[in-house]
Amino acid sequence: MTTPSLAPAPAIDAAAHAPSSPWPTFWIACIAVFLVSIDSTVLFAAFGALQGAFPAATPADLSWVLNAYTVVYATMLIPAGGLADAHGRKRVFLIGVALFLAASYACGMAGSVGWLIAARIVQALGAALLTPASLSIILDAFPKEKRAVAVSLWGAVGGLAAAIGPSLGSSIVEHLGWPWAFYINLPLGAVSLWFGATRLREAQIPGKRARIDLVGMALLIAAVGALAMAITQLDSPYWSRLKLGALAAAGLAAVGVFVAWARISAAPLVDLALFANRSYSAVNLATFAFGTAFAMMFFAFFTYMTRIWHFSLPLAGLAVTPGPLMVVPTAIVAGRIAARSGHRPVLVLGSLIYAASGLWLLLVPGLEPAYLTDWLPGLFLSGIGVGMVLPSLSGAAVAGLPPAQYAVGSAVNQATRQLGSVLGVAVTVLLVGHASVTRADFLPLYGMHVVLALVTGALCLAVKTRPAPK
Secondary structure (H helix, E strand, C coil): CCCCCCCCCCCCCHCHHHHHHHCHHHHHHHHHHHHHHHHHHHHHHHHHHHHHHHHCCHHHHHHHHHHHHHHHHHHHHHHHHHHHHHCCCHHHHHHHHHHHHHHHHHHHHHHHHHHHHHHHHHHHHHHHHHHHHHHHHHHHHCCCCCCCCHHHHHHHHHHHHHHHHHHHHHHHHHHHCCHHHHCCCCHHHHHHHHHHHHHCCCCCCCCCCCCHHHHHHHHHHHHHHHHHHHHHCCCCCCCHHHHHHHHHHHHHHHHEEEEHHHHHCCCCCHHHHHCCHHHHHHHHHHHHHHHHHHHHHHHHHHHHHHCCCCHHHHHHHHHHHHHHHHHHHHHHHHHHHHHHHHHHHHHHHHHHHHHHHHHHHHHHHCCCCCHHHHHHHHHHHHHHHHHHHHHHHHHHHCCCHHCCCHHHHHHHHHHHHHHHHHHHHHHHHHHCCCCCCCCHHHHHHHHHHHHHHHHHHHHCCCCCCCCCCC
């Protein structure tokens, strides 16, 4: 197996092929990512409506409307990145958008829970195909000195969409019905598909692989799928702890076999030389920690608002809005700083701010609603922290990758974040998902939030992406 250098590689001459401005390419790719990100959380607001629409279905049946999407999306991200690198980012992106749109329509038309789950699986496959391809398209479109800003904004768009999903979903479901939680994808997705087909160019990738590592893909699907399944079923009455432990052990064993295979394969799905780079390894560990903390904070917020302060879901959705609104402007500023000074100062400071938001939520809010004084300051801190950290992790992960590994390298990072998110949701459900939740149940949750944020900052001390002086 050849070992490519992970020093910042000479960029493909995008200026010779790209349009006068790379921003149209950016927005074409970001529209699709916005839809994928919003769809990952919008159904939390529609869950009650689904129970009313399918009264014969059990809560465990309906949970698979969420879990099937989560497991398939996490499982397929890295194989999809390999497909994009091997067979063309534009081609894989357009196939992913088309699948996502067709499955969104099928979800809205589903007449049974079984059909809805099947459509969600196809939707997740489309989302996994388009996500790493979209970032690699953006990386190829921008000159190297502007990539930090572009990637930060790309990450901010996804973070903003995921954060506003429940509030937007609650309004849509209340006024239009649950199928429109899926139909809203169609007009914007069609715009992305049309302009993507007519305006995007296919990158010429030096040393592009002619074939896909099918053995590695199968092993990775088995590994990530088993681990994601074990996490999502932590609170399921149908899985014993012994069975979940065996499933997790099988997933870890598949990871070991995958690593052994990647060492001897001539063209592995994931070149292990990626992880020889200390910054890349640290970024992925930090992404897992922060992804877990972000999901815990996000879903705990809605539980606290609706179960402790007894806000309605639409009101809770409105109450969370100031936090996400801080993400995009913060990410733009953070991206500009990272372009000049590297990602490390932004990541470390952002992690400390995010830890401060968890500490505020741990100590200040009480049983009586006092949104402006007790919650809003913590929400602002969390929005600033997320805006500094989440997009910067995506940017730092790809900063030193050779162009031929843009998609698979970013897919590893996105899959790591997704697994962290799955773990965060599962832990939140275990701690505050029961019927008699109290204020005290949130204390260990926010304590873990603080610890994970500090772990993120400590890991990011190893990140070295500062541009070389001209």
